[in-house]
Amino acid sequence: MKLAVCAQNEGLEAPVDQRFGRCPYFVILDSESGELLKSVPNGGVSAAGGAGPQGARQLSQEGVEAVALGHVGPNAAAALKAAGIAVYGGVTGTVRDTWQLFSEGKLPTVGEATVDPHHGL
Amino acid sequence: MIIAVASGKGGTGKTTVATNLALVLSWEREIQFLDCDVEEPNAHLFLKPALESAEPVPIPVPQVDLERCTYCGICADVCAFNAIMVGQETVLVFEPLCHGCGGCAYFCPEKAIKEIDRPIGVIERGDAGEISFVHGKLNPGEALSPPLISAVKKTINPAALTIIDASPGASCPVVEAIRGSDYCLLVTEPTPFGLNDLTIAVELLKKLHLPGGVVINRSLGGEGEASIEEYCRREGVPILLKMPWDRELASLYARGEAAVEHLPAWRRLFTGLADRILEEKKEDR
Numbered sequence: 001m002k003l004a005v006c007a008q009n010e011g012l013e014a015p016v017d018q019r020f021g022r023c024p025y026f027v028i029l030d031s032e033s034g035e036l037l038k039s040v041p042n043g044g045v046s047a048a049g050g051a052g053p054q055g056a057r058q059l060s061q062e063g064v065e066a067v068a069l070g071h072v073g074p075n076a077a078a079a080l081k082a083a084g085i086a087v088y089g090g091v092t093g094t095v096r097d098t099w100q101l102f103s104e105g106k107l108p109t110v111g112e113a114t115v116d117p118h119h120g121l
Numbered sequence: 122m123i124i125a126v127a128s129g130k131g132g133t134g135k136t137t138v139a140t141n142l143a144l145v146l147s148w149e150r151e152i153q154f155l156d157c158d159v160e161e162p163n164a165h166l167f168l169k170p171a172l173e174s175a176e177p178v179p180i181p182v183p184q185v186d187l188e189r190c191t192y193c194g195i196c197a198d199v200c201a202f203n204a205i206m207v208g209q210e211t212v213l214v215f216e217p218l219c220h221g222c223g224g225c226a227y228f229c230p231e232k233a234i235k236e237i238d239r240p241i242g243v244i245e246r247g248d249a250g251e252i253s254f255v256h257g258k259l260n261p262g263e264a265l266s267p268p269l270i271s272a273v274k275k276t277i278n279p280a281a282l283t284i285i286d287a288s289p290g291a292s293c294p295v296v297e298a299i300r301g302s303d304y305c306l307l308v309t310e311p312t313p314f315g316l317n318d319l320t321i322a323v324e325l326l327k328k329l330h331l332p333g334g335v336v337i338n339r340s341l342g343g344e345g346e347a348s349i350e351e352y353c354r355r356e357g358v359p360i361l362l363k364m365p366w367d368r369e370l371a372s373l374y375a376r377g378e379a380a381v382e383h384l385p386a387w388r389r390l391f392t393g394l395a396d397r398i399l400e401e402k403k404e405d406r
Contacts, residue, residue, distance in 0.1 A: 049264075050203025050218045057197060057206055075215050082208025 001065040003031040003102065005095045010039035016091040016098055018070030019119070021051030027095045028062060034099045038062070052076025052117075056083050068098050074113040089114065123283045123302040124398060125331075129318025131289035133308045134338035134364065137374060138394075139286040140167040141381045142306075145391045146282060147251045153281040154249070156256035157270045157298035158288040159242060166377045170247035170254035178257070178272045179238035180221035180265070185212040189233035196225035196234060217264055242269040246276070253281065267297040274301070291318075291325045299326075304402055305333040306361070311345035316352060323356055334361040334401060336394070341366050361397045362390060 006023035007014040012034075017023035021044050028038045043058050044051030052072070056079035059067060066086040080087050088107040091098045101107050126139040136158070143154045156164040165172070183196070183205060194207045204218035205225055216239055226234040242259040257273040259266050266288070274297075277283050287298035299305050305326055309319040319335065326333045335353055340346060340363035353360050364370075370380050370387065380387035 044203075047203060050215060053206045053213070053215060053218075054203040057203070060208075075218075078213055078215075079206045079208070082206055082211050082213045084209040 001031050002028050002037065002063055003099070004028045004059050004062070004064045004067045005098050006067070006069045006091060007039070007095050012036050012094065012096040012099075014039070014095050016068075016070065016093065016095060018091070020067070020069045020072045020076050021047075021055050023055075023069075026055070026059060026062075026064075026067075028064060029095070029099060031066065031099075031102065034096070034103065050075065053079040056080045056085065059083065059085055068102055068107055069110075071115040071119055072110060072113055073115055073117045073119055075117060077110075077113040087111075122402065123277065123285060123304075125285040125287055125299040125302040125305045126308065127287040127295055127299050127305055127322060128289055128308040129291055129320070129322035130309065130315050133289075133310045133315060134336075135289065135308045136164050136167065136286055137338070137370075137380070138306060138308050138336055138364075139284055140164050141379050141387065141391045142395060143168070143252055143284045144379050144381050145388065146284070146395050151253075151281040152251065153253045153255070153276075153278050153283045154286070155273050155276070155283060156254075156286045157273055157294075158286055159257035159259040159266045159269045159273065159294070160288060162256040162258055164286050165249075165254065165256060167379050168249035168252060168254055169377075170249035170252070172245045172247040172254075174247075175243045175245045177240045178242050178244055178269050179240045180219070180268045181223060181236035182216050182219045182221060182239045183214055183225045183234045184237045185214065186233045186235070187212065189231045191231055191233075193230065195228050195230065199224045199228045217262075220265060221268060241265060244269075244273055244276070253278065266294045270294055270297040274298075291321045295322075295325065296329070299331065300329055302331065304398055305331045306336055306398070307333055307358075308336045308338055309349060310339050311337060311341065311343065311349055313345065313348075315345070316349050319349065320352065323358055332401065334359040334398070336360075336362045336364065338364045339366045340364055359397075359401065361401070362394045364390065 004026040044054040060083040087110040089110040156162040206213040309315040
């Protein structure tokens with residue numbers, strides 16, 4: 001399946017970003033092989049509001065089924081749930097490092113918001 | 122005629138100017154006072170109106186009928202504020218993000234969206250002596266004040282001289298409060314912050330094609346004031362009043378009293394300001 005990782009830049013070596021709604025890039029990779037599929041700029045970065053819901057919508061349009069992130073706010077968490085996207089926390093290091101942890105089953109699943117709205121703005 | 126009182130910077134004395142100006146004008150004219158600083162209205166503390174009615178002000182937000190919805194996503198595509206999200210088997214509406222434009226309902230091909238009212242605040246009215254007083258009070262936690270400001274402005278009585286107290290800054294709530302007025306006072310203070318935010322407010326007046334003039338509060342002379350004077354000269358914006366630094370004024374303010382009702386010197390200053398504004402507008406008194 002397609003896994004998106006919140007990142008500060010493009011590609012597998014990009015450092016992760018702890019924010020969901022305002023992270024600069026979503027790096028999308030194949031969750032089984034760890035192969036890079038695509039790096040997409042997060043359209044929500046410059047949104048006046050609703051960055052979280054916009055990010056969820058964007059991932060849904062890319063066919064993403066799971067996302068690995070640091071923190072997630074209440075609107076984003078609700079939107080990801082509605083979009084049927086599984087949420088994993090605990091991103092760390094680079095996108096590749098995070099995938100490694102994911103494939104070893106070491107990323108915790110996140111059911112609800114971990115921070116208040118506008119936390120990482 | 123509508124006179125708006127705005128400022129770039131907060132805490133420069135907008136409400137002091139607006140309320141004292143309204144009082145001196147009310148001795149000769151029919152005056153209506155609108156407090157459009159709906160996030161923190163405080164003019165009532167000085168004018169002391171007997172507030173009689175409170176009308177709720179709603180904005181329309183979408184309600185989705187999931188029986189008719191085909192999850193096509195057009196509503197989310199047209200929403201400029203990411204306030205509606207179409208999921209796999211559900212549609213989420215983030216009400217605090219919704220600006221109430223109605224675009225989602227208009228474009229829904231299945232007519233599955235109807236708009237329902239969501240209250241964002243109230244309008245309260247009452248008489249303050251000879252002044253007809255109206256203010257808006259935004260509900261705590263609400264982000265969108267312009268629809269409430271617009272509702273307050275719908276009460277404008279064209280037969281009266283209306284004074285509008287705007288919020289600080291130069292963003293949407295200020296634009297909503299001051300647009301359509303005939304003259305806009307900008308209250309500033311002789312500090313680098315005062316000057317910086319004044320320049321933003323002056324730019325806003327230019328964009329809105331509004332004539333305006335400046336009031337310098339806490340005037341002590343000195344460097345800060347010279348740079349404001351220099352700026353106003355360069356921009357061709359008149360300085361209509363310099364309010365001297367006055368401990369008595371501050372002490373009256375702290376007690377919720379209007380200076381023009383107690384201090385003859387301030388009565389003269391504000392009568393002078395009223396005359397200058399009407400002169401600038403070349404209106405016969």
